[in-house]
Amino acid sequence: MATHSQKDAYLYKKVITIGTVCELTGLSERQIRYYEKRKLIFPERSERGNRKYSFSDVEALMDIANKMEDGMQTSELRKEMQKKESKRYDNKLRERMIRGQLNAYFNKRD
Known part of the structure; x- marks a missing residue:
């Protein structure tokens, strides 16, 4: 039987492209890059230098965007x-x- 951490491992795998993250969150690439520059999000880079995000990153980005909208x-x-x-x-x-x-x-x- 898989442990709790094994079941949730997919949440942390950095496999999602910035374009897909934009579609999922409604944020622009510019906003996402800004949050990265401000050290709020930490994508990995592929061999070609493309950003890769996880599902937990997507959740974090949505949380960040909501808090920014509220004035934080x-x-x-x-x-x-x-x-x-x-x-x-x-x-x-x-x-x-x-x-x-x-x-x-x-x-x-x-």
Whole structure:
């Protein structure tokens, strides 16, 4: 049976072209490139230099566009993204520590 992360792996594969992203989001190539320049989105590049996006990038772009429409500045969005990433890192670290403590406890009992 596939794990949760394996099932969601397709969300993060960078396989979508900028043209398709434009169709999916309603954003122009210029807007998408601007968000990349402002370090809000991080596409990969193909061997030919074409941008490649994932489904999670598409979701992020839609979220960015909605927040920009509501008046948020790109600097505010970047700070928000950094806070989320920091929180995600802290949660993973906490999870590893707890797992380690549980392993140590149960291994000590054997």
